[in-house]
Amino acid sequence: MASRxxxxxxxxxxxxxxxxxxxxxxxxxxxxxxxxxxxxxxxxRVAPTLLRLELDGAAEATARDLAARESGCCSFFTFRFAAxxxxxxxxxxxxxxTRVDVLDGLASRxxxxxx
Numbered sequence: 675m676a677s678r679x680x681x682x683x684x685x686x687x688x689x690x691x692x693x694x695x696x697x698x699x700x701x702x703x704x705x706x707x708x709x710x711x712x713x714x715x716x717x718x719r720v721a722p723t724l725l726r727l728e729l730d731g732a733a734e735a736t737a738r739d740l741a742a743r744e745s746g747c748c749s750f751f752t753f754r755f756a757a758x759x760x761x762x763x764x765x766x767x768x769x770x771x772t773r774v775d776v777l778d779g780l781a782s783r784x785x786x787x788x789x
Contacts, residue, residue: 694747705740706780709733710787715762717784722774725767725781734763741765750776 694702713733718726729737734755741753750773758764769777 692748702744703783706783707787709737709740710784713737714784714788717781717788719781720766723769723771723777725777725784727765727767727784728758729763729765731757731759731761731763737763737765741767748776 692699709729710727713730713736714727715730716726716728718728720726738753738755741751741755745751745753750769752766752768754766754768756764756766767777767780
């Protein structure tokens with residue numbers, strides 16, 4: 675098993691631009707892991723800077739709340755939501771090219787949780 679510093683998903687929680695206090699980061703990570711494990715139906719890497727998650731529609735309010743809080747501490751994230759079916763919602767996560775490593779980590783966690 676890779677060490678935390680070698681894992682791509684470790685990068686997104688150790689970002690210098692994040693203003694979330696370090697002790698709160700594991701809690702936020704657990705919130706994302708729960709969302710991914712319970713609600714993600716599909717993970718698509720649309721572009722190097724764009725991740726698209728298809729979520730169970732019942733999780734939309736939770737996902738929007740989590741996205742809003744994450745944008746508050748990591749302003750380089752852009753989250754967009756759109757209905758993608760009768761019972762699904764699309765959550766797009768975009769980052770600037772300088773933060774692709776962060777998106778790599780998020781995509782890795784989403785994919786692992788879904789598997």
